[in-house]
Amino acid sequence: MTATEFSAPETRPDDWWRSAVVYQIYPRSFADSNGDGTGDLPGIAEHVDYLAELGVDVVWLSPVYASPMDDNGYDISDYQDVDPLFGTLEDLDTLIGLLHERGMKLVMDLVVNHTSDEHAWFVEARNPDSPKRDWYWWRPAREGFEPGTSGAEPTNHEAAFSGSAWQYDEASGEYYLHLFSPKQPDLNWENPEVRQAVYAMMRWWVERGVDGFRMDVINLISKPTGDLVDGVVPPGRRLAPGMDIVANGPRLDEFLAEMNAAVGLSAQNLITVGEMPGSTIEVARRATDPARNELNMVFTFEHVNLDQKLGGAKWDLEELRLPLLKRNLADWQEGLADAGWNSLYWNNHDQPRAVSRFGDDHPEHRATSAKTLGTILHLHKGTPYVYQGEELGMTNTYYSEIAHYADLESINYHAEAVSLGLAAEAVMESIKIKSRDNARSPMQWNASTHAGFTEGIPWLAVNANYVTINAAAAVADPDSVFHHYRKLIALRHDHPVVVEGRFELLLADHDQLWAFTRTLDDQRLLVLANCSSSPAQLPLDAIPSTAGAEVLLATHPDSTGSTLAPWESRIIALA
Template identity: 45%
Template sequence: MSGATARPWWKDAVCYQIYPASFKDSNGDGLGDVPGILSKIDYLRDLGIDVVWVSPMFDSPQVDMGYDISDYEKVYPPYGSVKDMEDLIEACHQRGMKLILDLVVNHTSDQHAWFRESRSSKDNPKRDWYIWKPPRYAEDGNRLPPTNWRSYFSGQTWEYDEHTGEYYLHLFAKEQPDLNWENEATRKAIYDSAMRFWLDRGVDGFRVDVVNMYSKGVEFKDAPIVDPRFYEQPAWCYYANGPRMHEFLREMNAEVLKHYDAVTVGELPHTPDPSKVLDYVGASDKQLSMVFQFDIVDIGQGREHKYHFEEWKLPLLKGIVAKWQQFIDGTDGWTTVFCENHDQGRSVSRFASDSPAYRATSAKLLSLMLGSLTGTLFLYQGQEIGMINLPPSWPIDAYRDIESVNFYKTMAAQSQDDPAELDYVMRSLQILGRDNARLPMQWTGERHAGFTHGKAGPWMRVHDLYGEINVERQVREGEGSVLGFWRRMIAFRKEHAEVLVHGAFEGFGMGDEKTFVFGKKGAGGQRAAVVLNFSGEEQEVELPGYEGLVFRVGNYDDAAEEEKGVEAKSRKLRPWEGRLYLAGC
């Protein structure tokens, strides 16, 4: 194909997200680091990974695990140095892999030099680099914040600064003040410090944090009251997808990204309308390469409070998959495939079964589903070995995440420590909490799961089941392990990319609450059918009417021999069984 019509490299890529604190500790201090990542780079290559995504490793006070950046041009010292990052970039490139970083430019740390200047006085040249507003006053004279917006990490989004007598905006923690993208000088500084600095060192692109929150408008209205128990209310309708959002992204491309052929994948919450998502990912508009749409990972979250878990049924998940598979049909947009990241509970525990009898089978089921879907595939560390949520027996003291801990404290105070309410909160956190993804990577069955060999132990407690679920054990088990299945599924996906990566999706029996059946149609008459049993009982499914379907991949070890070369129109699936059939290949 010509250069004008060739597919971008990132469409066929398989990407792997690394959370630096929890991946691999190289020096025994209990915290993961960049040299630790480097020590496992061949493991990622052998898995079939094309792109390594490193979550924030920049200098930071670590209030929000590195998403509060104090210097974009330095590495958090316990993680390593800029030179270590350069070595990691080079190691990836030597192996034919790419490396992308998190781009966190909605906010900085309050320890960033820019903010220190901004808060020093009202007439400082950088005052307008952040969002400052005077207080409001109630009829009784009490001081009120400029709006009633609720922060993601509980409480209000405004922090009063005694020194200058004004509030600054922070959508997240109070230590994470929001940058003012309305200021051109601010944007230029972001492009130089957060982007060009790393692109010039060989970085291949960015995962862009909360990419639709830079433009907040200028009106700053109060949010509607949806929970009268609190003054603060959810207000994303006022600060997400604001009036200049697309303008800012086009400028970012024109000023920076196009000069490096850099890939971008944007974190795009609060955007359920496919037409609005296409506004971000249409190739001709040159804004973002692709985005993470969060409907799947938001399943089970409460409507008023994220950590008020709500029961759900399989048709909800199937409908979401179909929606974000099909929204690019007939367009120049692109999509992503994922069901885990650093902000979510583990997929085996959330969408399948983490019981001892079925957790490995369930992990393979999800691998088969994800590996068959159209779009760029993203895995999160530990997903490839079927890591599961932390045990329900762990108390709140074992949780480290600022969002989870603050929510627990807020609900404890509001409910006056009502045991039933707090049990509900703990159950919700055990399913949905961000700490589930942040437990140390389970490399071996040795002490501390081989994550660290330091006497002090890891920064966060290792999962109780590390002896049963770890890389070393699954390498010994070979192809029958979850890790072995992921390796085979990634290779199979690449071998049949026309139908699996680029094919058109169609769902069947979408109202069925136990099974998920879908077909894929690719170029040259290629067809695939995937049948998945999302239950602990046998289920019978009908295969799509594609002529000449032949069984190719299954998550039960005996499935290949049972159906080798046999065509099938219907199939009885065992608990949590998944099968992939091909035709015309």
């Protein structure tokens, strides 16, 4: 069967998300409609036709809930209201309607491992006599220590944003657990009242028209059922990694299945993806096994930790070796091949820009490396996620001074690292490469002031390269990264082998080439990619013959030889 004879994929209501492509929007940085320098819901509404032209099926919004914005909205003070910074509930209703009219769905970010310390639940829980006291994790000071003094924290665990994972509350005389910022106290999911309150809130959003949820650090909700105890402190660290005490806890599968049933997630064919730092293939298989009715897919982190030193923090940079990256993704392909489902992503609001991290963002190779990275990702088996600007080949910002950064994690790391005596230049180099602000700089719409993002002063500086890298230029150029992504999305919609085909990695140890096949019945695709900035020779004896084959999509359409140009990729339908 040739490529032109491929049949259209069968659409079943219970697995529509398999053939879908999700586009993530970070609302603060997408489009500002009122000139206050911050993106908002009306700004997103103004660009739904852009999303429709790209061809995506689902839009995922990072949090727009009411929030003090300590962690850019991931600290929620009211789950059932929109923060005025982004607009109103009516604005969100309008956006849902516009997307539905164009055949797209909306996914909300669900942040229920923790709330803001300004949420009404926590405000009440600060009273030791409150019925909601047990809605959060409270512990007395360590025995023999004065409460509120150094070393009195109940355990030695570190929060993700540095410092102790315990915050002393003078009002009640005890400490509360916060695996992230002190303004993000962890909910106690062992309390059934907490769970029921969360499920009721989720049902409220579904009734409002939301089509699914991306669940923030959802594998942290099941803490140990016994008392929390000290963890092992790695060499060179002052505290034990806090998430180690709770990741993939004993009741995780129980809680996810209960949530699914209580909200009707599977029954209503809603899309669900759980962010699961530290999860293994076995954990993911359980969570995404259709028979268990937990989640559709999970976000894993192994592949985005390969450029840091083993056992180190994200800031401890290590050169990324291509064979290691290929094998890691292949392990997940094989691990979830017969049970569960993969999510596919290069970057998001927490990760650096893919073209700067995995590709080559110098002008000579930026566009082709962005296209090739897109080809690799979209041709793996799973549901692809496109982060805003990825379809343009947007790059890291490389801000030169810490004062230019807004990311709480980056700012805290800089302060702590410098205080420990690390060289300021080395600290800044790590932040330039790995800071979350690389992904959070404003969307580059056109070459006008502030990239067309706002008529005011943007909350975070626009990347200086917006004059040449922007949506207006990309849409107008048929050879742009945008149109390559559009074609990749169309391939997924048109060819069932892209969705359901069996994955097989080829040339696993090759330092330049990424090659694999996708096979479904008599349909077979060969994907070839040179992931380097130097030419690469194809070992023809180690790949399937392409005689009589049809090239479905290529970065260099006129190139058919056995040598791949720098960052060249080809998708080939084998005869």
